[in-house]
Amino acid sequence: MEPIKTFSGKVVALPINDIDTDQIIPARYLKVTDKAGLGAACFSDWRYESDGTPKPDFVLNQPEHQGAVVLIGGNNFGCGSSREHAPWALMGAGFKAVISTYFADIFKNNSLKNGLLPVIVDEETHQQLISLAQEDADTTITVDLAAQMVTLPDGRQVGFPIDGFSKHCLLNGVDQLGYVLSLEENIQAYEGANPARVNTLEPA
Amino acid sequence: MTTQTPQTLFEKVWNQHLVRPQTADLPAVLYIDLHLVHEVTSPQAFTQLRERGLTVRRPDRTLATMDHSTPTTPRGADGLIPVTDAMAAAQLEVMRKNCGDFGIRLFDLGTRNQGIVHVIGPEQGITQPGMTIVCGDSHTSTHGAFGALAFGIGTSEVAMVLASQCLLQNKPKTMAVRVNGKLDAGVTAKDIILGIIAKIGIGGGTGYVFEYMGEAIRGLSMEGRMTICNMSIEGGARAGMIAPDETTFNYVYGKPHAPKGADWDAAVAGWRNLPSDEGATFDSEVTLEADELVPMITYGTNPGMGMPITSSVPDPDRATDVSHKMALDKALTYMGLQPGERLLGKPVDVVFIGSCTNSRITDLREAAKIMRGHKVAEGVRVMVVPGSQQVKAQAEAEGLDRVFKETGAEWREAGCSMCIAMNGDQLQPGQYAVSTSNRNFEGRQGKGGRTFLASPLTAAATAINGVITDPREVIHPTA
Known part of the structure; x- marks a missing residue:
């Protein structure tokens, strides 16, 4: 994974609470066996008419919002299914970060493993960002992961939480699987002390 | 003599599976007893293993089925279930190849043990109390009905478990979900869980593991308990657990993969230690009165x-x-x-x-x-x-x-x-x-x-x- 550097970019607001992963990427697109092409299907049912033409009133289709890299969702963003296709689709659609007051647990984990930053802000900042994005499509913010800081257009800086290990991995492009595999001795020791009761390979 | 701090069911299962405990800088390394795999959330994980030249560490702790993209239309004259969707057919074929290449047992479409991943684990007796169970599916919480710690994971985590049998996890908080009283006729486990979610909202359990308890939960069959734990994720909780009891043991007993003979006795003796200790504390609590519940x-x-x-x-x-x-x-x-x-x-x-x-x-x-x-x-x-x-x-x-x-x-x-x-x-x-x-x-x-x-x-x-x-x-x- 590429290390995440400080970035600035346009924000776009989709201020709907409880946006579930079925909206982010409907299940019928999950028949793929790779990650390609999911960006085009991101928010498909909100974004396209049944004949595939874009709905002009959907915010992500509006010309002035093209090129946005930060999505501001409503509360509890990413609830529902565990599909990692959700962050893949959002990244495929060009997003580097999602801002909300809180995220569903599995979506947050999946995002952190792919370099899509879940940025948690307080209610007031959340509302302010939504207003800014809705009033001016060119609203740009800066996201600094190292400092855990979002800089708003007026210069105000707002901190956001992230667990130390995920931060370290994202900043340095460290691969979490590599870290776990480096613990082979510990894993072996655990397995030695805790033999399996079930063997799925045995016929039954 | 030491006095042990009272522990919850969750804490007991969590602590028993720590390859490494959580520190200020690092998440816990949690050992996974059982990894269930299906065709939709696994292909990209197997691709990752191939790209890195990795094997599946414990095929004997892994089980695959086909359920999500499979048709449920009646069988043809050949006795097979026809798959007419080309993309679904290709995905199923990838599942077969992955399971073949990596030595994983697969319950293939239409064969006698195939089914929804959260139905087959319990019916095979592979889901047992005290285990850690994961699957690339948010309804993995179902298996918590047995007193297992079971939760859904994403595809990156599927790859991690395939390769290492471990997951990196930050310890969640605990919520006691108490359901007092008895259900009236016509009111079911489904109504309990819909009632709980209506009460706390779909984000109410975010960051928590639920433990369902109380008279109404005790009175449910294992299948009712599975219905409840299944929808924990709809309340935002990745996992929901119910302490194992005689109902649990009777259900598991005699299942194909259940322990037998002396192993059974030893297993049950261990499972009896799992319920939350008296005085164990939860980070949060919510209560529902079953006798006030209607459909x-x-x-x-x-x-x-x-x-x-x-x-x-x-x-x-x-x-x-x-x-x-x-x-x-x-x-x-x-x-x-x-x-x-x-x-x-x-x-x-x-x-x-x-x-x-x-x-x-x-x-x-x-x-x-x-x-x-x-x-x-x-x-x-x-x-x-x-x-x-x-x-x-x-x-x-x-x-x-x-x-x-x-x-x-x-x-x-x-x-x-x-x-x-x-x-x-x-x-x-x-x-x-x-x-x-x-x-x-x-x-x-x-x-x-x-x-x-x-x-x-x-x-x-x-x-x-x-x-x-x-x-x-x-x-x-x-x-």
């Missing part, structure tokens, strides 16, 4: 938008805050419902009985009891989809398939079917369905489809009346 139904577009079936659709203008009002407005527009409208008596197009929430043998028996001797209402499509080939065989041995078919309902092959609508089973735009599944999100059961979540009893009563029906109206008191 529940959802009216909106997430599982938290639920109400007693006898109530009326809420008025967005009475919402407590603006974002709640907006959410309600949006939901009612999508659902085509008016504030104050009653759902009882509302015509539906489809009734779906199935999914990892409600497709087990007791669900089918309860539905059949209501539908027996009746005809499905004219113009209503009723689909009954058993959760596994084993459930299907059991139901057929009991003649339940004939009961359903005689009513005019469809009796189908095992799979996720219309719960996820990626396999040909789906609603048409605008159609209304009463569904025993777990999600009523926009488009979940087909683009433009409109879902009312309810229990198998409510679904069955609705199937014969053609309109949303309180099951208590059609349950005849048994002599």
Whole structure:
């Protein structure tokens, strides 16, 4: 994974609470066996008419919002299914970060493993960002992961939480699987002390 | 002599699986006893293993099935289930190749043990108390009914578990979900969990593991407990657990993979230590009174938008805050419902009985009891989809398939079917369905489809009346 550097970019607001992963990427697109092409299907049912033409009133289709890299969702963003296709689709659609007051647990984990930053802000900042994005499509913010800081257009800086290990991995492009595999001795020791009761390979 | 701090069920299972405890800088390394795999969330994980030249560390702790993208249409003359969707067929073929290449046991489409991933684990006796269980599926919480710590993971984590049998986890908080009292006739486990989610909201359990407890939970069968734990994720909790007891042991006993002889005795002795200690503390608590509960139904577009079936659709203008009002407005527009409208008596197009929430043998028996001797209402499509080939065989041995078919309902092959609508089973735009599944999100059961979540009893009563029906109206008191 590429290390995440400080970035600035346009924000776009989709201020709907409880946006579930079925909206982010409907299940019928999950028949793929790779990650390609999911960006085009991101928010498909909100974004396209049944004949595939874009709905002009959907915010992500509006010309002035093209090129946005930060999505501001409503509360509890990413609830529902565990599909990692959700962050893949959002990244495929060009997003580097999602801002909300809180995220569903599995979506947050999946995002952190792919370099899509879940940025948690307080209610007031959340509302302010939504207003800014809705009033001016060119609203740009800066996201600094190292400092855990979002800089708003007026210069105000707002901190956001992230667990130390995920931060370290994202900043340095460290691969979490590599870290776990480096613990082979510990894993072996655990397995030695805790033999399996079930063997799925045995016929039954 | 040391005095041990009282521990919750969750803490016991968590602590027993620590390869490395959590530190200030690093998440815990948690050992995974059982990894369940299905065709939709695993292909990219196997690709990762191949790219890095890795093997599956413990194929003996891994089990694969096909359920999500599989059709549930009746078998052809060759005895096989036809897969007409080219992308689904390709995905299933990839699953076969991955399982073959990496030495993983696969319950292939239509074979005798195939079924929904959260149905097959328990019925094989592979799901056992005290285990850690993961799967690339959010309804893995189902297995918590056995006192296992079971939760859904993403595809990156699937790759991690395949390669290392471990996961990196930050310790979640715990919430005690107490359900006091006894359920009235016609009120089920599904109504309990819909009641809980309506109370706490779909984000209410975010960051928590639930432990369900109390008289009403103790009184449930294992299948009822699975229904409850299954929908923990709809309350935002990745996992929900129930302490194992005699009901649990009796269910596991004799299952194909259950311990036998002296191993059984040793296993049960260990499992008896799992329930939360007296004095163990939880980070949060919520209580529901079962005797006040009536059959529940959802009216909106997430599982938290639920109400007693006898109530009326809420008025967005009475919402407590603006974002709640907006959410309600949006939901009612999508659902085509008016504030104050009653759902009882509302015509539906489809009734779906199935999914990892409600497709087990007791669900089918309860539905059949209501539908027996009746005809499905004219113009209503009723689909009954058993959760596994084993459930299907059991139901057929009991003649339940004939009961359903005689009513005019469809009796189908095992799979996720219309719960996820990626396999040909789906609603048409605008159609209304009463569904025993777990999600009523926009488009979940087909683009433009409109879902009312309810229990198998409510679904069955609705199937014969053609309109949303309180099951208590059609349950005849048994002599």
